[in-house]
Amino acid sequence: MTKGDKVLIVVVVILTLLSLGFIKRQAFSNENKFVSIQVNGKEIKKVIFDKKIIGKKIPIQSKYGFNLIEIDDEKVRVIEADCPDKIDVKQGYISKIGETIICLPNRMVVEIKGVKKGDAIDIMNH
């Protein structure tokens, strides 16, 4: 193990920590959030968190495979999948903006997105 190896390891660790910090800061930057479900890059469903729909299950059937998604209180998870490794099921709940559950074999992405303030019109008065 030469000096260059040690420098390389330290540089990679620092880069990782910096990028993790950057991702985390971006994740906390906005407030209102919704679930976006995408298959093969196209958004097929949008769900806004609400107390009324806690426990709602959304089946996603595409030509790539089947996933069952459960919406909970401000968090979401995949509870069933027909892909071989079930990494998306093992990942559990996601709740922060920017977090994703990805099922590569079924080309399915569950992502929590944020609505930026001032992005849309809130109230209109005449």
Place this chain on the structure above:
Amino acid sequence: MKRLNKSIFLSILVSIGLALSILESSIPLPITIPGARLGLSNMVVLITLIMFGFREGLVVSSLKSIVLMLITGSISSFIYSFSGAIISCIGMYVVYEYFSRVFSLIGVSIFGALFHNFAQVTIASFMMNNMRIYTYLPFLMITSIFTGYFVGLSSTFIIKNLKKVLIFY
């Protein structure tokens, strides 16, 4: 005769790499990050690169991922593993050829693992049209330090012994 010896040795290396990839898929990892693997078969590519050269390393790594697709039968994972194998092979060769004074084999194999992960994440984000997949890259980079370290360490010992056997090449 020399040619025949070489091609037999390369095909043995390919089959060892295949056996290692199948073996490592049955070893459970404590963390569930998509794409995080032990990368034991990277050892074979590294050894081929150093004992034989760039062309042979490229042949072994691409043959390995093509035959692995025929065994496991999953084409989507073939696209990821093939692009990762080619790019990590090129990266390791460049680092070994031009920076071998700075980095030992451990550094070379860490670079190989980093290139492999970067290629896979890039291909995944192209396939799914989502740049958010790059948020997995920091986790993969941390795992590639550990796997790259052990692959480089074990390759150092293997190459030390192989050099005694392969005098006639």
